[in-house]
Amino acid sequence: MDQATCAFMQAAIDEARKGLEEGGIPIGSVLVHDGKIIGRGHNRRVQQGSAILHGEMDALENAGRQPARVYQEATLYTTLSPCAMCSGAILLYGIKQVVIGEHDTFMGEEQLLSGRGVKLEVRHDQTCKTLMREFIARKPELWDEDIGR
Numbered sequence: 637m638d639q640a641t642c643a644f645m646q647a648a649i650d651e652a653r654k655g656l657e658e659g660g661i662p663i664g665s666v667l668v669h670d671g672k673i674i675g676r677g678h679n680r681r682v683q684q685g686s687a688i689l690h691g692e693m694d695a696l697e698n699a700g701r702q703p704a705r706v707y708q709e710a711t712l713y714t715t716l717s718p719c720a721m722c723s724g725a726i727l728l729y730g731i732k733q734v735v736i737g738e739h740d741t742f743m744g745e746e747q748l749l750s751g752r753g754v755k756l757e758v759r760h761d762q763t764c765k766t767l768m769r770e771f772i773a774r775k776p777e778l779w780d781e782d783i784g785r
Contacts, residue, residue, distance in 0.1 A: 675699025737764030
């Protein structure tokens with residue numbers, strides 16, 4: 637993993653930790669364009685009483701309105717495999733590359749994304765796995781709510 641990829645994944649992990657510190661679910665994401673983070677976010681469903689503020693959705697929201705080409709040239713870094721909702725947003729905005737921290741604790745819609753031409757890179761990051769495993773063990777009912785079980 638190159639140095640930039642490490643830094644961007646670390647930024648997503650930092651966002652996940654913020655979410656956990658706020659009493660939420662430890663999933664973080666950053667949207668990167670031209671080597672710069674243009675949007676960062678973390679799962680804030682609990683904190684905001686939101687039905688949709690997953691980490692990826694929060695990062696997209698915080699990036700603000702962008703021209704289509706920016707999304708198409710951007711890479712999304714996320715600590716956990718994107719769910720159906722977040723994958724839909726990735727496809728809607730034409731994001732062509734997603735770097736995923738881990739998909740062992742939750743396998744999102746990777747098959748859908750790759751089938752639609754999105755390049756996926758799964759990092760199998762131990763920090764991402766540990767954050768999620770510890771959270772799920774402590775708050776299984778909140779985790780089930782977040783993924784729609």
